[in-house]
Amino acid sequence: MHLPHALARFHPRLLDTCRDYSRARFWRDAGAGVTVGIVALPLAMAFAIASGMKPEAGLWTAIIAGFLISLLGGSNVQIGGPAGAFIVVVYGIIERHGLANLLISTSLAGVLLFLMGLLRLGTLVRYVPVTIVVGFTNGIAVLIALSQMKDWLGLQVPRMPADFFSQLNTLWLHRGSFNPAAFGLGLACVVGLFAWPWLWGRKHRFQATLDDIPGMRRAWRATSRLPGPVVALVTLTLLAWVLGLQVETIGSRFGTIPTGLPELALPDFSWETAKHLLNPTLTIALLGAVESLLCARVADQISNTPRHDPNQELMAQGVANFVTPLFGGMPATGTIARTVTNIRSGASSPVSGLVHAVTLALIVLLAAPLALLIPLPVLAGILLFVAWNMGEWHEFADLKHYSGHYRLVMLGTFVLTVVFDLTVAIEVGLLLACALFIRRMSSLFSVAPLPGQGPELRFQLYGALFFGAVDRIDRLVSAVEQAPPGTRVVLEAHQLIALDSTGVDALRQLHRVVRQHGGTLHLEGLQPQPHDLARRSGLSAELAAAQAEAQAQNDTSPGL
Structure with a gap:
């Protein structure tokens, strides 16, 4: 069917890949997909738990959304799934509107994302000023870190509030339930994640010793390829189990993780309800669009694959976010950490993203009971590491080199994200950026x-x-x-x-x-x-x- 010129053509990147695909290329993509699938396991559970949902919601979001985004997307190497940027947004929506309305908002946001791509609005996301992106990204990183203080410190808090000052007050009121064992596990996780790449980055210092020990060099090389979060998850879970540490685990909080396929369940939708979900829907759609296209741009810069199609990518994100809530999933978008891992593991086509989803599905179906032993402080440590890497903290130190306009927009967006919410921050940030741009242009x-x-x-x-x-x-x-x-x-x-x-x-x-x-x-x-x-x-x-x-x-x- 011929579409008007104003509408984008629905053409997944996978179709172009299949034209000259080879067996050698498949094995490289498959290896990268397996690696990313293993990396996605702890992150998906951690993002879901931090968002106020069950761990299986994050796992099946990574599987279903990750598969659909790679199948239908406009990027060769982007990996989709639950993202840290959504933690604060999802938690706030659940607190204010409930889980059922979160699912409805996510599906409605999926429709908006698809329409944005169809109407060729993908390029407009690139015009969001970098000051606003840096401001809300750093703000989200601060909120993610704050949300993990409860599990890291082992505090007995029945339910954390959604807003910044209430969270600080709640943590202070429950400081007496501090658990040294939980704090120690979380601290060991954070230190280990920072030390892991540093350790393998200095392997040349031990090269002479390795060459003298039979088989050690090969073992060293294999070990250095293991993802840090997976190593921390396995070793610290074993440590907590062997020592019998009294810390909260996934099993003690959530009971069990279903080992079967998720059931299709349509949320109770009504137009009367949808009218009250406009703000959450717009927040999810806007954040999903910005995050996915920023991630795709990063992928273009560090890979040798063809540049992404922003409109096709938004349509794929729309389909994924519409379908995933039907299986109890959470919002999904492009994920920078997993995409970078995918590229560095040798991926060159969307096939790696499909393999990543299949790998994660097999792990969930075959080894889900083992996840019940994972201590929540370890997941908190992983998220603290994610929050640190998410933030562009050097931008605060560089503010002295920029104009007052730049400082006002970035700091304003940062403070509004932390104190209020992401929607207010982006709205006010855009208004400030436009007003200051008009003022600057008028002075010229x-x-x-x-x-x-x-x-x-x-x-x-x-x-x-x-x-x-x-x-x-x-x-x-x-x-x-x-x-x-x-x-x-x-x-x-x-x-x-x-x-x-x-x-x-x-x-x-x-x-x-x-x-x-x-x-x-x-x-x-x-x-x-x-x-x-x-x-x-x-x-x-x-x-x-x-x-x-x-x-x-x-x-x-x-x-x-």
């Missing part, structure tokens, strides 16, 4: 007087004459009023790069004043865009008619 427009000939006022226009800069044209009115009657006013516009309808209206008002004083207004050297708008708005015709009328009067005046 100027009007400079030039020497005239005889009864003439001549000015040079610089920059863009738009609604934020028309006050400078208004200042010319006083100059015209003080000039002798019949003064010719010339605006040299060869350095006027842009003009909008408000600028046209300001020029019309100036023309009116000039005519009242018996003079004429001339625009000289208009660039293509200002010239075209002046012609279409009728301003050029008005000026030409006034000039012709003045010339006719001069020709018929006595003594001429």
Whole structure:
């Protein structure tokens, strides 16, 4: 079916991959997919638990959404699934609206994401200022870290509130239930995750020793490829079990993890309910779009694969977020950590993402009971490490190098994300960014007087004459009023790069004043865009008619 030019074509990247796919390429993709599937296991459970959901919700989100995003997406190597950025959003929605309404909001957000891609709005996400992205990303990282304090410290808190100050107050009130064993496990997890890449990055120091021990070099190489979160999960779970540490585990909090396939269950949907879910729906859709396309851009920069199709990627994200809640899942988006792991493991096509989902499904179906022994402080430590890597903390130190506008937008978005919520932060951040951009652009427009000939006022226009800069044209009115009657006013516009309808209206008002004083207004050297708008708005015709009328009067005046 032929689609109008305004609509994007639904064309998954996997179709292009299948044209020249080889067996060797498949085995590389399969190896990368298995690696990412193992990495996704602890992260999916941790994200779900931190979001106020059961661990299986995160697991099946990673499986179903991850499969659909790779199957239908517009990127060769992006891995989709539950993401840390959604923890705060999902937890807040569950607290305010309940789990059922979260599922409805996620499906509605999926519809919005698909429409965004279909209407070719994927490129617009790139125009979100980096100050806003950095601000809300750092804010989310702070909130993720705060949300893990309860499990890391082993505090006996029945239910954590959703907002920042209430969480701080709750943690303080329950400080007496501090569990040293839980804190020790979480601390060991964080330290181990930071030390793991550092340790293997210095293997050259032990190279001589390795060469002297038979088989050790190969074992060292195999061990260095193990993902840090998986190593921490296995070793610290065994340590807690062997020592009999009294810490809360997945099994003690959630009972069991179902080993069968999830059942399809339609949420109780009504338009009356949907009306109250507009804000959560927009939040999930906007965050999902921004996160997925930012992740895809990162993947483009570090891989040798073709650049992603943002509109196709949004349509795939939409399908995934519409379907996943039908099986009790949570919102999904592109995930930077798993995507980077996928690329570094040798992936070159969406097949690796499909294998990642299948691998994770097999682990869940065959080894889910083992996950019940995982201590929650260990998952908290993994999320603290995720939060640290998510934040771009160096941006705070670099603020001194930027303008006050940059600082205001970034810090404002950061504070609003932490204190209020992501939607408010992005809305206010965009408004601030637009207002400050208008102010900056208006300061670039100027009007400079030039020497005239005889009864003439001549000015040079610089920059863009738009609604934020028309006050400078208004200042010319006083100059015209003080000039002798019949003064010719010339605006040299060869350095006027842009003009909008408000600028046209300001020029019309100036023309009116000039005519009242018996003079004429001339625009000289208009660039293509200002010239075209002046012609279409009728301003050029008005000026030409006034000039012709003045010339006719001069020709018929006595003594001429």
